[in-house]
Amino acid sequence: MKKLVICSLILLFLSCSENKNLSPSETAKVVAESFYHGDEATLKKYTTAEGYANLSSIQAMFAEDKDSEANFKVVDEAMDGEVAWVKYSTVYDPKPGIFKLVKENNQWKVTHNGPRDKGPF
Numbered sequence: 777m778k779k780l781v782i783c784s785l786i787l788l789f790l791s792c793s794e795n796k797n798l799s800p801s802e803t804a805k806v807v808a809e810s811f812y813h814g815d816e817a818t819l820k821k822y823t824t825a826e827g828y829a830n831l832s833s834i835q836a837m838f839a840e841d842k843d844s845e846a847n848f849k850v851v852d853e854a855m856d857g858e859v860a861w862v863k864y865s866t867v868y869d870p871k872p873g874i875f876k877l878v879k880e881n882n883q884w885k886v887t888h889n890g891p892r893d894k895g896p897f
Contacts, residue, residue: 800860
C-alpha cells in the first residue's frame with residue numbers, strides 16, 4: 777500500500793510538471809498580455825527570436841498597468857499546417873491585431889509578421 781501511494785504521488789508530480797502545449801489562441805493571449813504588461817520573460821518564452829526582437833523593440837510604447845485587464849478576445853483564427861493566424865482584440869487598442877504563429881519545438885510561438893506575409897484576413 778505504501779508503494780502504491782508513493783508511486784501515485786510521483787506520477788502526479790510528473791504529470792503536473794510537464795509543459796502544457798498551448799493552442800494558437802491561448803499562446804496569442806499569453807503573448808498579448810505579457811506584451812502590454814511588460815512581462816519580458818513570458819514574452820520571450822512564447823515568441824520566436826525574430827518575434828521577440830520585433831515586439832520587445834516597441835513594448836515600452838504600449839506598456840499598461842500590470843493589474844489592468846486586457847479583455848483579450850479572439851476575433852478570428854486560421855491554420856495552415858505549421859502556421860496559424862490569430863486576429864484578436866484588446867481594450868488597449870481599438871483596431872484588432874493579428875499574430876502569425878509557427879510551431880517551434882512542438883510549441884506554438886508568435887513570430888514576426890512581415891509586410892509580404894499574406895494572412896487569411
